[in-house]
Amino acid sequence: MPALIIEGYVIVSADGMLANADRVMPDALKFEGDKQFFTAALDRADLIVHGRHSFEDQTNSLRRKRIVVTRTIGTVAPDPSNPKATLWNPAGAPFEAACEHAGVGSGTVAIIGGPNVFGMFMDRYDTFWLSQAPLVHLPDGEPCFPGVPAQSPQQVLAAHGLKAGPAQILDAADGVSVTPWQRKV
Incomplete structure (x- = not known):
């Protein structure tokens, strides 16, 4: 089978959270520059993977092939509510x-969460795009990865063989940046 390129995408608060205590991404973590970066990445992806509570809620969402991770079925099945899922x-x-069922044997797979779904792919990411909002704090929020907050998101990625590349500023006024973490070869 031709290679799948596995990429992860998340924006986190200064304390490594991707959602508030109610498991909802607050408006405080939503920035136009990050939204544009994320949207462009998903538009290029051949397949999106996420859990039941994660969804990108964008104009093109229903046009994208996706895999929804769930324990409500035994193996793999079509999603009765979405013919592309x-x-x-x-x-x-x-x-x-699951990829075969989705009709994707090669190309880019975008993993967009939640924490357990991110964790399942830690040793398979080619690149993980970690966006950070350093002025946002969610003290009782939902950690982005298993192991956070005992470790920072960066420590978790490094522990799985990923190395940080140069950061790109997405929103200068709020210091929001994205850093590609790539597999060491």
Whole structure:
């Protein structure tokens, strides 16, 4: 099978959170520059992967092929509510089976969360795009990855063999940046 390129995308607060205590991404973590970066990346992706509570809610969302990670099915199944979506239970089938069901055998796969879904791919990412909002704090929020806040998101990525590249500023007024973390070769 031709190679899949696995990329992750998340924006986090200064304390490594991707959502508030109610598991909702607050407006304080939404920045136009990051939204544009994220939208362009998903428009280029061949497949989107996320959990039941993660969704990009964009104009092109329903046009994108996706895999929704869920425990409500045994293995892999079509999503009855979206003809472009495949439901996948990682306990019942390998990721490649879900990709095959979705009709994607090569290309870029964008992993967009939540924390457990990010964690499942930690040793498979080619690049993880970590956006940071250093002025936002969500003290009782939902951590972006398993292991946060005991470790920072950067420490978690490094522990899985990823190395930071140069950061790009997405919103200068609020200091929001994105850093590509790439697999060491």
